[in-house]
Amino acid sequence: MFILDMLDNMPRLRLSTDHLKLFIWALNELSVPDVxxxxxxxxxxxRLTKLTKIRTSLQRSATGEPFYQNSVPDLLALDWANPEVRxxxxxxxxxxxxxxxxxQSGKWVGSIPPETQAPMWADGGKHYYLGExxxxxxxxxxxxxxxxxxFYRGDVFCAGFVVTRHGESLMIETDVLIEANKSCTLAACGECPLPTGIYVGPNPLRETSKGRRMYTSFIKAWGDDVSGNRSKQYNEHTNIYFAHAxxxxxxxxxxxxxxFASTSPSAMAIDQFSTLLKETAGWHLAYDCELGEEIMIRIEPLVFPADNPQQSELCSHIGLKGNSWCRKCMLGGTDAERETDEMYHQHFxxxxxxTAVETRAAVIAQLKLAALGVAKDVEDLQTKTGVKDKxxxxxxxxxxxxxxxxxQLRLHNRATRDPRLNRRNVPDRAAIVRSIKDAIQEEILDWVIREPQDDYEALSPDSREISRTMRTFFVTENSPSMENDIQTRNSLQFTVITQR
Structure with missing residues (x-):
């Protein structure tokens, strides 16, 4: 039965029901026992599927497109429970x-906060947390x-500060960071005789863990476009995968x-990444087969690798065929500019x-132009800036x-347009048309900031206030103080449209 199940789940050789029935018939004809x-x-x-408990949930993209996603916590929990992987x-x-x-990387060891790297160490049944x-x-x-x-899977060491007693008080010597290995630690707070009258507060994670060990699982998540057809006809799907770092x-x-996490012919990679990160937030239960006990794991993304086209999409970039073809810098220009010596030397x-601020401003400018109804102006701005958010x-x-x-209703249809436009020889006609277009623009931008309606209704009052602020920002000049608040996210998914 194991071999049959393995054959039925070969990732690159899918078998039909008729194939499996043929195999079972052949095994019976060969008098193989217990077929x-x-x-x-x-x-x-x-029964095995129910035992593994890999949940698959319905998700929706920012544009309302449905897709299904496997539970990343469940998949990582299998790694901890698998004796071949643990x-x-x-x-x-x-x-x-x-x-x-x-x-061993500098990002993992140096850039990520120590409590995110590894919040505790256990010496048998004694658990030691950072900061205690x-x-x-x-x-x-x-x-x-x-x-x-x-070194890999070696002894655990600890870096920390020595605490000295000065009269009736304790002083932390923060100017000297010392190292100690596991053989140096005697006991955690509450287990060792500390000076009389000293209260030592526990790490808040102790309450969360309920006596379980706590570890962090880092993941490398990436997305790419593949064909959903077996034939040569290309049927684009965006797949999301990850690896246990x-x-x-x-x-x-x-x-x-x-x-494998998810796939969709319509939901973008950024939508699938967004739901993946929401699902992995917090602490999750898992079984450690090496310890033979239940543990808690926290899931943190380490890197999001991708090829150039995928990175361009995630960075709100127009792509490699645009005039400004570099997603990181402003290299590029028109066909005529690219033939000049100056442009040639720019490549070296x-x-x-x-910057995130410039990208965000360019996307907002495109939305403002779109609300005026002129597609050519939007396309020209995208070509000029190299910014095109999917x-x-x-x-x-x-x-x-x-x-x-x-x-059409308020400017061109005589029955519904502004009565002032039905008069002949209106001296300020151009100004009237412009004021109507501005009013339409403001109304449309006020509408779009509240879409999708279900998501807007689910926002907290503070988030709705941010939405109203963004609406004001849409129809006025860019505010330097607001631009300074944007730190890292280049994509509009994290700034304006999806306040989810």
């Missing part, structure tokens, strides 16, 4: 001068600040360790880098159509 019937085989598969998982950052693994007062074997009081290893590269290079020196493009087309309909 199940096809019906019994399918029942066993259904021995390879590294629970702590590895501080070493020779870097070959993700858990502990005691070394030599009697010194000690506050751990980071847990780490010096706590596992060494030599294992992650095997297809066995690549996890850094150009001015793109989510904003959905709303730009809606704004263009809505603006044209309103202008």
């Amino acid at each position: 199940p019937s096809f019906k019994k085989f399918r029942k066993m598969q259904d 021995p390879w998982i590294e629970e702590y950052p590895v501080r070493t001068s020779s870097i070959s693994q993700s858990f 007062l502990t005691q070394l074997l030599d009697g010194r009081l000690f506050i751990p600040q980071a847990w780490f290893r010096k 706590n596992i060494p590269h030599e294992k992650l290079s095997q297809e066995y360790f690549v996890q 020196s850094p150009s001015r880098l793109r 989510l904003a493009e959905h709303w730009i087309q809606i704004l263009l159509q809505r603006a044209k309909q309103e202008q």
